Amino acid sequence: MAAHRRSSVSDIWGAIMETVLTFGILWAIFACAIVFLRDKWAALALLALNVTIAAFLFTENDLMGAVLKAALGILSPVIIMLAVARTSEPTPRFSKPTLIIGTVLTITLSCLAAFLVQSQFPTERIAETYILFVLLGTAFLIIGSQRSVLKLLLGILILENIGTLLLTWGGTNALFAAVTEIFVVLITLTIAYIAVLDFAEYGTIDSSKLIKLRG
Amino acid sequence: MYILYTLIIPLVVAALCAFLSRNSKICAYVAAAGMTLSAIIFTANWFIVTSAATSLDTLAADFGLSSTGLIVAYPVIIIGTLITWFSLAYINNARRFYYPLLLVIIGTTATAVICTNLAALSALLEISTLSTAILVTYRKGPAFEAATKYIVLNSIGGSFTLIALILMFVSYGTLDMASFGSIPSNTILLISLFLLIGLGTKIGAVPMHSWVPDTYGEAPIPVSAFLAGTVKGASAFILIRLLFAMHPALDVVLLFVSITALLTVGVGAIMAYTQKDLKRFLAYSSIEQAGIILFAIGIGSSAALAGGIFQIVNNMVMKTLLFLCVGAIIAATKKRDIGSLGGLVTKMPIVAAGFIVGALALSGIPPLNGFISEYMILQAGFQKGGYYPGLSVLLLVLTLPMFAAYIKVFQRTFLAGDESREAPEVSYLPIYIIIPIIILAVLCVLMGIFPTAITEQVNNLAIAILGG
Numbered sequence: 001m002a003a004h005r006r007s008s009v010s011d012i013w014g015a016i017m018e019t020v021l022t023f024g025i026l027w028a029i030f031a032c033a034i035v036f037l038r039d040k041w042a043a044l045a046l047l048a049l050n051v052t053i054a055a056f057l058f059t060e061n062d063l064m065g066a067v068l069k070a071a072l073g074i075l076s077p078v079i080i081m082l083a084v085a086r087t088s089e090p091t092p093r094f095s096k097p098t099l100i101i102g103t104v105l106t107i108t109l110s111c112l113a114a115f116l117v118q119s120q121f122p123t124e125r126i127a128e129t130y131i132l133f134v135l136l137g138t139a140f141l142i143i144g145s146q147r148s149v150l151k152l153l154l155g156i157l158i159l160e161n162i163g164t165l166l167l168t169w170g171g172t173n174a175l176f177a178a179v180t181e182i183f184v185v186l187i188t189l190t191i192a193y194i195a196v197l198d199f200a201e202y203g204t205i206d207s208s209k210l211i212k213l214r215g
Numbered sequence: 216m217y218i219l220y221t222l223i224i225p226l227v228v229a230a231l232c233a234f235l236s237r238n239s240k241i242c243a244y245v246a247a248a249g250m251t252l253s254a255i256i257f258t259a260n261w262f263i264v265t266s267a268a269t270s271l272d273t274l275a276a277d278f279g280l281s282s283t284g285l286i287v288a289y290p291v292i293i294i295g296t297l298i299t300w301f302s303l304a305y306i307n308n309a310r311r312f313y314y315p316l317l318l319v320i321i322g323t324t325a326t327a328v329i330c331t332n333l334a335a336l337s338a339l340l341e342i343s344t345l346s347t348a349i350l351v352t353y354r355k356g357p358a359f360e361a362a363t364k365y366i367v368l369n370s371i372g373g374s375f376t377l378i379a380l381i382l383m384f385v386s387y388g389t390l391d392m393a394s395f396g397s398i399p400s401n402t403i404l405l406i407s408l409f410l411l412i413g414l415g416t417k418i419g420a421v422p423m424h425s426w427v428p429d430t431y432g433e434a435p436i437p438v439s440a441f442l443a444g445t446v447k448g449a450s451a452f453i454l455i456r457l458l459f460a461m462h463p464a465l466d467v468v469l470l471f472v473s474i475t476a477l478l479t480v481g482v483g484a485i486m487a488y489t490q491k492d493l494k495r496f497l498a499y500s501s502i503e504q505a506g507i508i509l510f511a512i513g514i515g516s517s518a519a520l521a522g523g524i525f526q527i528v529n530n531m532v533m534k535t536l537l538f539l540c541v542g543a544i545i546a547a548t549k550k551r552d553i554g555s556l557g558g559l560v561t562k563m564p565i566v567a568a569g570f571i572v573g574a575l576a577l578s579g580i581p582p583l584n585g586f587i588s589e590y591m592i593l594q595a596g597f598q599k600g601g602y603y604p605g606l607s608v609l610l611l612v613l614t615l616p617m618f619a620a621y622i623k624v625f626q627r628t629f630l631a632g633d634e635s636r637e638a639p640e641v642s643y644l645p646i647y648i649i650i651p652i653i654i655l656a657v658l659c660v661l662m663g664i665f666p667t668a669i670t671e672q673v674n675n676l677a678i679a680i681l682g683g
Contacts, residue, residue: 120401143371152367159374163381170385176334180377183341187370190345194366197352197359207367210360 023056024131031138031158032103036096039084039150046154047077053161057168064174069164072181076157076188080150083192087199090147090206102141110137128169135162149195149205153188160184218260218285221292222329224253225322229315236311243303246314250296250321257292261285281393283679284328286672287452287524290531291328291445295321297651301539302437304645305546310353313435316346320441324449333380333390336453340376340417344369347442351434361426361433368426372416379409383457392460403461407468410457411475417450418505421479428486431498436545439494440538443501447534448527451508455520459680464515473513473606479506480610484617493541493551496624497534503617504530504577510610511592514599520677522591525669529576529584529662536573536655540566543648544628548639553627558638560629566644567629569652574621576659579614584662587670 030049034042050073057066094102114133121129135158142155163180167173195205202210228249235242299317306313320343327339348366352358383406384390386398416423431439458464483503490496508530511523543566544559545551560567576583579590596607662669 120399149363149367153370156367156370156374159371160377163374163377166378166381166385170381171388173334173384173390176337176381176384176390179334179338179341180381183338183345186341186345187366187373190348191366191370194348194352194359194362198363201356201359207363210363 019056019059020127020131023052023059024127024134026052027131027161028107028134028138031135031142032107034151034154034158035099035103035138035142035145039089039148040081042151042154043077043080043084046080046157047074049158049161050074050077053164060168062168062172062177065164065168065172065177068177068181072185075185079185079188079192080153083150083195086196087150087205088203089150090204090209093147093208094145099145102145103138106137106141107134110134113137125169128165132162132165135165147206147208149191149198149207149210152207153191153195156191157184157188160187218257219280221253221257221260222288222322222326224249224256225292225295225318225325228253229318229322232318233311233315236315239309239311239313242314243306243309246318247296247299247303249318250292250299254292254296257289261289280326280329281331282329283331283456283676284452286669286676287328287449287527288325290528291321291325291449294445294531294535294655295325295441297539297654298437298441298535300647301440301542301651302435304647305437305542306435312349313353316350317438317441319343319346320350320446324446328449328452331391331393333384333392337377337380340450340453341373343446344373344417347438347446350438351430353435353438354433358433361429364426365430368416368423372413372423374413375409375416376413379406379413379457382406382409383461392457395460395462397462400465403463404465404468406461407458407465410454411468411472414450414454414457415475415509418447418454418509419479419502420475420505420509421482421502424479424482424502424505427502428495428498431501432492432494436494436538436542439498440535440542443497443538444531444534447501447505448508448531451505451512452524452527455512455523456680458512459515459520459682462682469513469515470602471513472509473603476506476509476513477606477609477613479503479509480613480617481506484613484615484620488616488620488623490620491553493544493553493556493624493628496553496620497537497541500537500577500617500620501534503614504534507589507592507610507614510606511595513606514592514595514603516595516599517674517677517681518598519592519595520680521670521673522588522595524673524676525591525666526585526588528669528673529588529659532655532658532662533573533576533585536569536652536659537577539648539652539655540570540573543569543644543652546648547641547644550639553624556628556639557631558629559641562638562641563629563644565649566652567625569656570629571625572656572659574625576663578618578621582660582663584659584666587663587666591670 030045033045054066054069057069110133114130118126118129139155139158143152167177199205232242232246323339323343330336348362351362351365386402387395419427431443480503483499487496487499508523508526511519576585579585593607596603
């Protein structure tokens with residue numbers, strides 16, 4: 001009986017690990033797609049990221065988190081697409097080959113960093129550690145390599161998603177999850193609104209041109 | 216219970232102002248009346264009715280609030296009130312969102328400093344950031360650039376703060392920071408670094424400071440004043456509470472904070488000296504002040520934290536005073552370029568007196584309030600031993616360009632006029648501009664001459680924060 005229970009637990013754990021890895025690989029692909037794609041398609045990649053996170057939360061039995069993510073996670077990409085329709089995307093700072101090399105390097109360095117610190121994390125959270133580091137690295141890559149204010153916003157939203165995942169893996173709290181998701185939408189709304197104002201005033205949402213004040 | 220009203224009033228009045236926003240004059244008077252009521256209730260509760268701490272502690276369990284930060288929440292409400300008065304005269308025909316958002320920032324900032332619930336704290340910080348971003352766009356044109364820089368950098372910082380707060384919740388298993396137990400030191404290190412990046416951005420620590428001059432330079436003066444003095448101080452206080460809620464704070468983190476602090480002081484002081492625009496000058500001087508507060512956090516002893524919290528309270532008064540003086544100059548002359556001013560001391564004697572009091576207080580000249588808190592911080596640095604006496608001397612040296620910058624700006628603005636041109640014409644200043652300046656200048660003097668009441672409170676608070 002005990003042996004059977006151990007086997008069941010290990011089967012379930014194995015399935016969850018597979019789920020984490022499967023979803024993690026999907027998230028990494030969507031996050032990397034945001035680096036390459038034009039703003040409109042990058043917003044769709046964010047939508048895919050949010051929907052798969054909602055699905056993952058559902059598989060983790062976090063029904064509240066899944067519903068919140070599904071309901072509110074759709075709003076941010078929609079707001080970004082509306083802003084994209086009212087602005088014009090600036091020329092990317094780097095060419096596609098450079099971005100591909102940058103992404104490969106980022107993923108490699110993120111995995112290396114995760115490998116170096118994995119002993120500091122709970123042994124049952126190794127896969128999650130790698131996923132979080134890759135997402136963190138990709139968010140930094142987006143923030144560091146893009147000119148479009150809306151692309152910067154997408155990088156910020158990946159950072160916020162890391163918060164959502166940490167919350168799920170560390171002990172879900174409905175209040176905290178709700179606060180996080182609601183403010184993700186509000187941040188999106190505010191940055192998109194200011195980007196539209198920028199475009200109306202200066203005819204661009206290129207962050208490198210919006211630094212005349214030289215702080 | 217009364218204390219809770221003082222925190223709710225700004226938010227309720229903000230909703231009322233949003234409702235009345237079609238008539239900007241009525242909206243302005245409602246905002247000023249609401250804030251005045253909030254300040255009166257807080258003051259009465261503090262000094263007369265009962266101990267504010269006791270009344271709040273009974274509510275702590277229900278609302279996630281604690282009396283720990285009342286000494287910081289009180290000046291937030293008082294300065295918020297003075298800034299609302301100042302806005303009455305300074306902001307003509309305010310745009311519809313001005314007063315509602317200003318009151319939201321005041322209310323959320325005052326609540327955040329006494330909030331012990333991590334989720335609520337996260338919400339309050341985000342509300343403050345988003346409201347500020349919209350307020351920064353008030354003057355249009357270059358203000359949109361400033362708002363973009365502000366919201367992008369502060370949202371990145373905000374994400375780090377959020378991750379740090381979630382890591383705290385995950386590690387300690389509770390949302391209430393008053394019930395934290397102990398966790399491994401490597402987790403403390405990770406959370407501390409995320410907190411430093413997140414709240415360091417909000418404080419304007421180098422190298423996350425680049426939004427500060429643009430934002431303070433382009434936002435309306437009352438908003439810049441509130442951000443530079445109060446929001447910055449409140450964020451620093453929240454950083455203190457969160458960092459030291461995790462026992463023990465790590466030496467490596469404290470050393471890192473100290474070095475960041477010295478960089479911040481150095482960059483702020485040197486850049487301030489080179490500025491030609493009054494508002495940008497004050498923005499860099501606020502970066503320098505953030506460095507001094509961070510240095511107190513970096514020392515990490517109870518004496519240093521007491522000095523740091525006193526410096527936070529003082530900075531709220533001193534920095535707001537200087538911003539309001541600059542606002543008065545801009546209102547009276549329509550100029551903000553230091554080179555185009557001069558000879559204003561005879562035309563605006565009260566503003567000149569306010570400016571010199573604020574500048575000397577910020578420079579740490581006795582007997583003003585800034586001297587007491589900066590002396591407490593330096594003394595704590597020397598007492599700590601190790602690297603800290605040397606770092607304290609370095610801090611003192613790095614603040615010298617700031618003192619020279621204050622003298623230079625005062626001399627060029629109020630004393631020597633450009634001989635080739637006449638001193639600028641000065642228009643009449645309404646009483647709502649003058650009264651806050653007088654009150655803040657008097658506070659700088661009184662808090663310097665009679666510091667004991669505050670030093671006792673900040674000493675007890677520092678010991679409580681360190682878990683003593």
